[in-house]
Amino acid sequence: MNRVFDPPRLARLLVSWEIGSSVGRQFAVEAKRGGAEFIEAEHMLLALAANTDSDAARLLNEFGLDHERLAAALHEEHRQTLAFVGMTAKNTNLAEATELDLPPSMGTSAKVAFRRALIGSRHDRRRARLRGIDLLAGILEAEFGTVPRALAIAGIDRVALLARARGSE
Amino acid sequence: MSSTPSPVGGPADGLAAASALRAIADRLEDAEVERAMRAGWSWSQVAEALGVTRQAVHKKHLRRLLMAQIELRRRNNE
Secondary structure, eight states: OOOOBOHHHHHHHHHSOOOOSHHHHHHHHHHHHTTOSEEOHHHHHHHHHHSTTSHHHHHHHHTTOOHHHHHHHHHHHHHHHHHHTTOOSGGGOOOOOOOOSSOOEEOHHHHHHHHHHHHHHTTOTTOOSBOHHHHHHHHHTOSSSHHHHHHHHTTOOHHHHHHHHHHOO | OOOOOOSSSTHHHHHHHHHHHHHHHHHHHHHHHHHHHHTTOOHHHHHHHHTSOHHHHHHHHHHHHHHTTOOOOOGGGO
């Protein structure tokens, strides 16, 4: 995809994500699939991996990651996290509330990833637009939270992956 | 000098669990408020059971309850 983002428009989206692009729609799809109230960094990562012809997905592939493997890693992260307090995904199987007709809004980890992506892409003055791979780098900059936990559990070298994403032209 | 802590193990696991439990609690509240209102509870009763104000429950859940087409009790016949 290598969908082109326009930073000023993106800044508005950070406050309230309005579904305006195929990538944006994919973020919401991933969040809803996970039963999440907000779009978080892991949903954006899954969305990037789902667009298999993008630079971001190709780089993830080089590190052995595709949508399926990422989803499995995130699932395992969730399982291990719940196990810390003696819970299993099975015993947290809750009744489902009615789904809102609104697209999910951006969660903190997603906003932070976008901000980092914007800052990280600014070193190159020629680059006026944010690419999918910049967003991937923004996501990978997080040292803590769901994404780095899932990558660590899956045995992926996040720092090496980040260096490649940042260094790409 | 301390190095960057690992995102897994130690306090990272406990912090991740706190965050995961918060999300689970939010989903549980959504589902159970809907169930209570379907069963004819008033806003005040739900608020008292949750230990929050009636206004807080209203603000957080009204849209979902309207979408679920639940007949809501008016304030004057609570």
